[in-house]
Amino acid sequence: MRIGVDARVFSLPELRGIGSYLTELLAAWPVASDTFVLMSPGPIPGVRLQSPASLETVVVPHPRGYRFRVWDWWSLPRAVGRIRADLLWSPANQAVPLAGLPQVVTIHDTLLQERVLHDALLDRLFHGSVSPFWVRRYATRVITVSRFSLDRIQTVYSLASGVGRVIYNGATLAPRPFQDKSLARMHLREKGLVPGPFVLALGAESSWKNTEGAIRAFALVAREVPDVAFVLAGVQDGARERFDALRRELGLGQRLRILAFVDQEDRDALYQGAEVFVYPSLFEGFGLPPLEAMALGTPVVASRAASIPEVVGQAGLLVDATDPAELSRGVLRVLQSTELAQTLVAAGLENIRRFRWSDAAEAHRELFLESLAS
Numbered sequence: 001m002r003i004g005v006d007a008r009v010f011s012l013p014e015l016r017g018i019g020s021y022l023t024e025l026l027a028a029w030p031v032a033s034d035t036f037v038l039m040s041p042g043p044i045p046g047v048r049l050q051s052p053a054s055l056e057t058v059v060v061p062h063p064r065g066y067r068f069r070v071w072d073w074w075s076l077p078r079a080v081g082r083i084r085a086d087l088l089w090s091p092a093n094q095a096v097p098l099a100g101l102p103q104v105v106t107i108h109d110t111l112l113q114e115r116v117l118h119d120a121l122l123d124r125l126f127h128g129s130v131s132p133f134w135v136r137r138y139a140t141r142v143i144t145v146s147r148f149s150l151d152r153i154q155t156v157y158s159l160a161s162g163v164g165r166v167i168y169n170g171a172t173l174a175p176r177p178f179q180d181k182s183l184a185r186m187h188l189r190e191k192g193l194v195p196g197p198f199v200l201a202l203g204a205e206s207s208w209k210n211t212e213g214a215i216r217a218f219a220l221v222a223r224e225v226p227d228v229a230f231v232l233a234g235v236q237d238g239a240r241e242r243f244d245a246l247r248r249e250l251g252l253g254q255r256l257r258i259l260a261f262v263d264q265e266d267r268d269a270l271y272q273g274a275e276v277f278v279y280p281s282l283f284e285g286f287g288l289p290p291l292e293a294m295a296l297g298t299p300v301v302a303s304r305a306a307s308i309p310e311v312v313g314q315a316g317l318l319v320d321a322t323d324p325a326e327l328s329r330g331v332l333r334v335l336q337s338t339e340l341a342q343t344l345v346a347a348g349l350e351n352i353r354r355f356r357w358s359d360a361a362e363a364h365r366e367l368f369l370e371s372l373a374s
Contacts (some may be wrong), residue, residue, distance in 0.1 A: 001034045001368065004085035004101075006076060007057075009092055011042035018092045018108065019048075024170055025091075026051040028361040037083045041071055058083060069126065073097050087368055095134040102371040105139040109285025110152040115208050132157040140371040143364065145169050145286040146307035165367055168311075169286050170357030173295035177268045181297070184273035191266060194231055194257060199331060200274035200298075203232035203258065205239035208283040210303070212246055213324055217280070219250040220328035225335055233259045233270055272296040276334045276341075279303060279312075280321040287311050291355060294348030299341045301330040315351035316344060 009019040026036065027050050035054040038044060041062050049055050060079040062071050077098040080088055088103040090096055093112070095105045112118075112127040135142065135157050142164045144150045150164045178184040188194040199221070201214045211232065218230040235243060235258050247256045262270070271277065277293035279302040287308050290300045294315060302312050303321035312318065317340075319330040334341050 001031075001365075001372070002037065002084065002086045003034065003368065004037045004039065004080050004083050004088045006088070006090040006092060006094075006096060007038035007040045007044065008071075010038060010044040010048050011040040015048065020172070021106075021108075021169065022091050023048060023050070024172060024357045025361050025364060026053070026055070028170070028357040029053045030358070030362050030365060034365075037085060039076060039079050039083070041075075068122065087372055089368070090139075094131055095138045097134050097138060099138060102140045102374070103138050104141045104143060104368060104371050105135055106143040106145075107135070107149070107153050107157075108145055109149050109283075110156045111208075111283065111285070113156045114152065115206075115283055135159065139163065140374055141165060141367055143167050143367065146310050148307040148310060149285045167360055167363045167367070168355055169288070170360045171288060171291040171295070171352055171355040172357070173292060173352060174264070174268050176272060176296055177265060178272055181273055184269045187269045188266070188273055191269075193259060193262070193266060193270070194229060194273070196229060197227060197275055198229040198231045198257070198273070199276045199278060199335075200231050200233065200270055200293075201278040201280065202289055203235035203239060203243060205236050205242070208281065210280040210282050210321055211239070211243065213321055213327065214278055214280040215243065215246050215250065215252075215256065216324035217278075217327035217331065218256065219252060220325060221331050221335070222252065222255050224332055228275060228335065229255050229257055231257045231259060231270065231274070233267065234261050235259060268296060271298055274298050276301055276331055278327070278331060279308065279316075280327060281308065282306065282321065284308055290316055291352050294345075295352050297345050297349070299334050299344035300348060301327070301334060311355075313347075313351050313354075315347035 029051050032052040037056045039058045039060050041060055044057050060075050076096055080098055088101050091106040093107050118124045144153055147166055150166050153159055203211050243258055271293050277298045277300050279290050281303055282305045284306045290302050290312050293300050300316035302308050302316045302318055304318040309318055317330045320326045
C-alpha cells in the first residue's frame with residue numbers, strides 16, 4: 001500500500017501532540033512493505049523518519065507571498081496528484097480538498113470549532129465552515145481518539161453515521177527514572193524545584209484547562225494539610241502573571257510553586273515524586289498526562305469531563321472539576337488515605353496497558369484497507 005501523508009507537522013521546529021502521534025504510528029507500523037510519502041512545506045529532519053515501512057519525503061513549497069491557505073487547497077492537492085498514492089492520510093484535523101482518491105482524516109478534537117476564540121474573520125470562517133465541509137465532502141473515513149470526540153465531531157461537522165471510527169492513542173511512557181518517590185524528591189530538592197511533599201498539576205493558560213480552578217481547589221486543601229505544596233509545571237510566560245496574581249489573592253505564598261517548562265528528567269521526577277497528580281481539564285480529545293502519572297506510580301485525581309473518564313477509567317478519582325470544593329475534597333481523600341492512594345496506583349499501572357501504539361497502528365492499517373475497499 002502506498003500512502004500519501006499530509007506531514008506538514010513534521011517540518012515544524014518542535015514536535016508537538018500531532019507530530020508525536022504521527023511519529024509513534026510510523027515507528028509502530030506493522031507492515032514493512034507499505035510506503036509512506038510524507039508531503040510537507042519544508043524539509044523534514046531525518047531523526048523524525050523512523051519506521052519499519054518505507055518512507056519517502058516530498059517538499060511542497062508554499063507559493064511565494066502565499067495567503068488564504070493556498071498551500072491547503074492548491075499546493076498540496078497538486079502534489080498528491082503526482083505521487084501515485086493508493087490512499088491519502090491527513091493526520092492533522094483537516095481534509096485535503098481532492099476528489100478521486102480514498103482519504104482518511106484524523107480529527108483529534110473539536111477545540112478549533114468549540115473552544116478557541118479566533119480573532120480573524122477568515123479563521124472563524126475556515127474552521128467553522130470550510131474545514132467541516134472539506135471533511136464531509138472528501139473524507140472516506142474519519143479517525144478520532146475517543147468516543148467523546150467522535151460524538152462532538154458528528155455534531156459539529158454534521159458527519160454521517162458510519163464514517164467515523166475511534167482508535168485510541170497509544171501512550172509513550174518513560175521507565176521510572178528513580179527507584180522510589182524519595183529519590184525523585186531528592187532530585188527535585190537538589191535542583192531547587194520543590195523542597196518537600198507536593199501535589200502536581202500542569203499549568204496552561206487556555207481557559208478549558210481549568211488551571212485557575214485547580215489553584216482555588218488547592219487553597220482549600222492548604223487549610224487542611226499544612227505541610228504539602230502545590231506545583232504547577234510547564235507554565236507559559238503569558239500565564240505566569242495571572243497565576244501569580246491569584247496566588248497573592250488566595251494568600252498561598254510559597255505553598256504554590258510555579259515552574260516553567262522543564263526537561264524530561266525533571267518532568268518525570270515531578271510525576272514520580274508527587275503525592276497526587278491533578279488533571280482538572282474541562283475539554284480534551286484524549287488526555288495523555290494522567291497516563292504519564294500512572295506509569296510513574298502516582299495516584300490521579302481527574303476531571304469527570306470530556307474524554308477524560310474514557311482514558312482514566314476506574315484507575316483515577318473522578319470529580320466535577322468546575323467546583324473547586326469538590327476537586328479539593330478529591331485531593332484530600334487521596335492525601336489522607338494511604339489505602340486509597342495505593343489502590344489508585346495499582347489500578348493506574350493496570351490501566352495504562354490498554355493504550356499501545358502497536359495496537360493503534362494495526363487499527364489504522366485495517367481502516368486504511370477498509371477505505372480502499374469502500
